[in-house]
Amino acid sequence: MAPKRKSTSTGSASKPKRSREVLPISEKVKILDMIEKEKKSYAEIARLYGKNESSIREVMKHRDKIRASFSVAPQTAKVTSTVRDKVLVKVEKALNLWVEDMSRKRMPIDGNMLRQKALTLYEDFQKKDKTKDESKPFTASRGWLHRFRNRFNLKNRKITRDTSSGDEEAAAMFMTDLKKVIEEGGYHPKQVFNCDETGLFWKKMPNRTYIHKTAKQAPGFKSWKDRLTLVLCGNAAGHMIKPGVVYQMKTPHALKHKNKNYLPVFWQHNLKAWVTAVLFTEWFHECFIPEVKKYLEKEGLPFKVLLIIDNSPGHPESIAIEDPNVQVLFLPPNTTSLLQPLSQGIIRCIKAIYTRQVFEMIQAAIDANPNIEIMDCWKSFSIADAITSSKV
Template identity: 45%
Template sequence: MAPKRSAKALSNVPKRKKAVMCLTEKIRVLDKLRSGLSYSAVGREFNVNESTIRYIQKKEDDIRRSVREAAPESAKVTSIVRDAAMEKMEKQLNLWIQEMTTNKKSMVDSVVVRLKAKEIYSHVTQGQEKVKPFSASAGWLARFKRRYHMKNVKLGQKAGPADEEAAEEFKKYLLSIIHEKGYMEEQVFNADETGLFYKNVGRRTYIMQMASKAPGFKSFKDRATLLLCANAKGDFKCKPLMVHRAQNPQALRGKNLNRMPVHWRWNKKAWMASEIFWDWFHNCFIPEAERYLHSKNLAFRILLILDSAPVHCHEELENAHPDIEVLFMPPNTASLIQPLSQGIIKAFKAHYTRELYSKAFEALDANEETTMMDYWNSVTIRNVIDYISTAWDSIRQATINNCWANVWPDCVKTFEGFEGVRESIKNSVENIMHIAQQISGEGFRDMREGDVEDILAEMAVEPTNKDLDEIAKHGTGVSDDDGSDEGQPKSPRIVPLTAAKIAEWNSALEKIFHDMEECDPVLERSLTFKRLTSTAFVPYAETLKDLRRKAKQTRLKEFFKPVWEGELPTPSTHCESRTPEVELSDLTCHPH
């Protein structure tokens, strides 16, 4: 009997590379089988297993139908059988783009193409039952371009010559304003919105497929709108503003919404609205920017750059504050010159997705019985806020500063350029894919770079007029009322934070420190844990001191408060009394 090979030896054996055949090659395989060749002979000719050849023959009808519906360019690069309606739509869309760009000499950008795709899809599926939803996402557009070899067609992130011309004119105007008025890198800011599907783990993964089939599943429930803002120097990032659908989610009951890592706002659709933006400008942006500039010993003079979205209160902001000048970019130029669109938002989403996947892997690794569905259901908006804060903090100053190169080149100090930004994002994407491949569950091990890019490409959703009417009807903003969603359980009893409770935690930590020092043979390890934990506990230690100080002051007042057994004296008409009979602790005026 041959000796068994060790696990180490098996691990060194190179794995056979998986053969991925496009639809055109699969048609050739089927034609070979029809000519009378055996499964094994065809497998040897195409260098694949016999089982693969059998599987292709089993799917012959679907493969031939998909090739008939698809354009030749798509069949040469597509490896899976796709929905007939999608193939028809893309084939017609490709013809429309050729007509617009070749015959009519028109320019079409990504927005126009995606709207046309949805229009054609609605037409080809008219009257059909069980039509699959199609959102014409940025990720789909990128894959469509690859399938039809549109490398030279200006779609996606590039606009037409008119937009480029407008962008250049705005750039010149901006630089003239900066030079004439002497704005410094610390005083120039850019703000923009982005959509965040905060539980998006990839549409091809098992978890998303199962979740979409669950009763009552609605993807918008896991979507929020974020407003991000940073200055040109890159050393200051405003606290993100988060617009959620719930006014008072259960996961945040008992939490001070004003003391979170995000500014919390809400409406029923989780969309940005002009009222929310106006509130952010006055009550969030101005105070934060003023504190920052004061810490830098700089004058409170600000130049804020925004895109031309209607929610940005164009007319109102022009004279909203005497020390803040607002410039609006021309339409369809944000993708060319807006700093947040040059990589800052994408870097943020890469960090957020990496954090989401990392926490998933930790949860599954800690408990073998935990499934990805269990983790997905356990993620609350409280976790999401934590991940958002971590991701926003992870963006380096150099990344932000480099993203201003297209609109204000002279302010860039690190000289890494966009290559450095793209390299950083690429590393994050590779890290996400590496973590995903370690997560058990169908769809994660097969995750591709395009799936991650699809997640990072999600943009803010702009409401229609009908949606705006609905938002106005339900209201927007923040409220202290119990604005829970219908069907949610009642708010649990809030346990107050007391000095006794913090002292209890402190005693528990001291016991843990003592046990570790007694039991851990590596003293350095236990001391390191004690030092790091003690540092993290400092905010609670300061709160404990504050609570004890207030309690001591209250006891002193009670101790010195006299016991009055007679009638109270008639109050004097003068605030100051030179010879009072008694001094009551609640009087506002005291004798001198």
Template identity: 40%
Template structure:
């Protein structure tokens, strides 16, 4: 009697296991189908059944969208890595530049650092051949705050100003001034205030950024300055012609120019300050005539209240 044939059910079950088709294979099927290959030809080439190929081709839209999204995500990740590398390299160069500025005793402000960061980033991008990626970096305040923390920077003041204001007198002044105006019957057109301000037109910033471990080096502040005196009445109806005090009486830039045609009253002294003599000259020769003409045109009496601070150049009387 012939021996019984052994069962091959285990072999059949293993051969019937479902084959996992990757997204790359599915995409290959779709591309072959678009090129005109038949389902049978695609199946033979890739080792798939005809029904599997038919199912994949029917799902063409979803497969193409998935592949497109994956490619976009990959490109985004690559771009972010490149951009991060550029920023890291730029920040290293920026720190070297900041150290150099500190060594040269040149103070730098936030806007100066932002401009330098954009400039360095653009140079790094060009060097690395990253195309137009430079337009993506704006050196925003958010970036600077993170950079400041990473670089251990802090903002320090290079020069201080002494406080000279009398706080108690300042608190009582408004009510006292209101009483004077009311008691003497001044109108808003008759109440004037003038004050000076210095313009350091070559002055460097008075704060800078540097590592917390370091101290701020001293630097020579620019002394090129001029002083301006502005004034107006309380109603804002008359704005006085500004007084300008400079170091030179006849600067070379004014060659062929008449100072009387300037939009300011030009005065000069060695310190470019409003001294007592300069102020009295301005008061008698310019302020009084200008205000007298103004009040006359308004039909108001020539009665004026001029409010001044305690500047040394202002007369005590």
């Protein structure tokens, strides 16, 4: 077997390796100018830049794409990317300034607000832009939002919440009993109702906002403690009756000289804005029964109702015998987080919708008058505004 020949490196040592450095887009544009304007040959330019002739031909092959990218890309960019919508570029710059302005004014921002504002800005800029763009319409998708956050170094602060525990064994037994009660009573889903109360800080600020990654923390703001209690009630078919509101004053200034019977909520008052046994009984007779009767009559069903409530102090046991057509079922202790239907995301959605509607109104006021801040808007925001936004 012949011995292996030793490789000679003299030839390769005498010729230095060609540089594989990627040319910036600005240099590629210069190459195009040399070819098109100065009429230089590919070989001459290749020797000038120390490149293969094929590399120069490749630059010429993609001349349209390179020139288009050069108009929007930085001078030092080395990768030719897809040309972005010029209007969208302007929109994102304006949106970034808007985020900084909202942060300065301590206005919390979420993803939906960013996307909606982007759509509004895009429409405004597109009206001013005379060039026609035949690309796909801008929809402010979640993917665009993700890329926008990365391009402008935005981050989202989130405050975690404690999770509640419940008696799973008692909850399982109750579900068996509930199924038996519904079958024996012949209740239609539209006749099975659940009622629950929740506190609403109607001037509460959101606990998250978009800020730049360079910022250490989100700007602070004054904590408002104005609270009311919402009494929510709905059936298994998804229908919600008129909500109840318990406030600390019988007639606040914003409701003076107004007939509370025409409010979109059932108005009650208590010094601490809590639901007591007396208030709950009053709500049962003057709101729940009339509302449910009207609803079932409209649906063509008899007034025969199953009402599921928890065993809080504000729900007296005597409520079970207040009306012969209403069967009241109390949840076992420590099972509300597991069994209460309204606590399985419905209350959270109602509060989220309330917050969104309130801050859309505040955002519109700030956009209309750049000199005001969010605290100025809060001062003029009354309990009447909160009631209007709490409709379900």
